[in-house]
Amino acid sequence: MNSPLPAFAAVVVAAGSGTRAGGAKQWRLLGGKPVVRWSVEALLKAGAQDVVVVVSAGSEAEAAEALHGLTGWRAVTGGAARTDSVKAGLTALGGPDDRPVLVHDAARPFLSAAVIARCIAALDQADGALPALPVADSLRRASPDGIVSGAVEREALWRAQTPQAFSLKTLTDAFAAWPADETATDEATMVERAGGRVKIVEGDARLMKLTYPEDFAMAEALIPRTVRIGQGYDVHRWGPGQWVWLCGLEIPHDQTLIGHSDADAGLHALTDAILGAIGEGDIGDHFPPTDDKWKGAPSDLFLKHAAGLVTARGGRISNVDVTLICERPKVKPHRQAMRERLAEILDIPLDAVSVKATTSEGLGFTGRGEGLAAQAVATVELPSR
Ligand code: MG
Numbered sequence: 001m002n003s004p005l006p007a008f009a010a011v012v013v014a015a016g017s018g019t020r021a022g023g024a025k026q027w028r029l030l031g032g033k034p035v036v037r038w039s040v041e042a043l044l045k046a047g048a049q050d051v052v053v054v055v056s057a058g059s060e061a062e063a064a065e066a067l068h069g070l071t072g073w074r075a076v077t078g079g080a081a082r083t084d085s086v087k088a089g090l091t092a093l094g095g096p097d098d099r100p101v102l103v104h105d106a107a108r109p110f111l112s113a114a115v116i117a118r119c120i121a122a123l124d125q126a127d128g129a130l131p132a133l134p135v136a137d138s139l140r141r142a143s144p145d146g147i148v149s150g151a152v153e154r155e156a157l158w159r160a161q162t163p164q165a166f167s168l169k170t171l172t173d174a175f176a177a178w179p180a181d182e183t184a185t186d187e188a189t190m191v192e193r194a195g196g197r198v199k200i201v202e203g204d205a206r207l208m209k210l211t212y213p214e215d216f217a218m219a220e221a222l223i224p225r226t227v228r229i230g231q232g233y234d235v236h237r238w239g240p241g242q243w244v245w246l247c248g249l250e251i252p253h254d255q256t257l258i259g260h261s262d263a264d265a266g267l268h269a270l271t272d273a274i275l276g277a278i279g280e281g282d283i284g285d286h287f288p289p290t291d292d293k294w295k296g297a298p299s300d301l302f303l304k305h306a307a308g309l310v311t312a313r314g315g316r317i318s319n320v321d322v323t324l325i326c327e328r329p330k331v332k333p334h335r336q337a338m339r340e341r342l343a344e345i346l347d348i349p350l351d352a353v354s355v356k357a358t359t360s361e362g363l364g365f366t367g368r369g370e371g372l373a374a375q376a377v378a379t380v381e382l383p384s385r
């Protein structure tokens with residue numbers, strides 16, 4: 001990995017309908033990022049000079065959205081079978097005969113630079129390269145009713161992954177020679193049939209193929225995450241009124257808090273804590289008090305917006321802790337309902353939500369009953385970038 005890779009191109013197959021995974025899995029979000037984007041980013045980062053993403057007819061807009069902001073890729077419409085799709089990708093690619101081409105399955109998102117480098121390096125010694133893993137489990141043959149009928153020698157067996165690497169000419173020749181009425185498992189099979197030597201290189205257990213719906217949960221768990229902490233603070237002044245909004249609840253009181261919105265200092269402090277954890281500025285940046293649109297606005301809207309920004313990044317809120325500082329009203333009778341309301345707004349478990357209250361012993365502006373202050377802390381887990 002010390003010397004730069006030779007110029008290479010890639011065909012990413014994203015044309016599957018993914019019926020086994022319950023819908024087209026290549027567009028689904030994984031760690032806040034469409035599945036196809038993980039490997040296209042990895043290929044571009046490794047220096048791929050031309051990445052052709054093969055999509056099914058009608059999915060061009062989905063590809064454009066999934067890969068928005070990346071340069072160095074283009075979409076090509078594929079065919080009914082994988083062979084047709086890869087062929088369409090190769091035709092679009094073109095280039096010199098000796099151009100290394102990686103053919104990759106979009107359903108394998110965790111493509112590392114090391115695997116890419118090993119595949120390309122192996123082309124010095126063989127006509128093709130195939131990342132693969134040895135079979136660790138013992139293998140058994142069984143009858144259709146599940147009765148074991150013998151063992152299978154696993155010593156010479158490998159679990160094939162992608163990307164598979166070949167020179168452009170090796171691959172196009174193998175496609176030209178392949179019988180039209182046969183389907184091929186992968187490109188290595190085709191090159192091998194055409195007389196080429198395909199070498200196995202070390203694969204990667206994380207390069208798993210997302211096949212079944214439960215694979216997504218396992219893949220999510222594999223994404224390294226960083227814990228972020230944010231804090232927020234807010235104050236509103238007391239004024240005449242019959243009720244006050246606190247932590248998303250309307251509480252009868254002989255005063256109200258004055259503000260541009262509903263003046264819910266608890267929700268404002270918490271919104272700032274979440275924005276702080278993800279480096280997204282403060283509540284005023286997102287909802288300017290100069291904007292009449294937010295006059296009298298319910299503050300759960302601000303909190304939902306902040307939580308949505310966390311979700312959009314593939315993150316999750318781990319816990320929140322709010323402290324209200326006032327002499328009156330008494331918070332304790334409302335604490336449980338406040339926790340429930342916050343858990344509902346944020347869509348997190350109740351035990352991840354804390355609401356506390358304190359007085360300031362009659363000292364300062366809160367002690368004199370001039371205003372109410374709120375503090376909040378939020379922890380957020382974000383996918384490490
Ligand atoms: Mg405020």
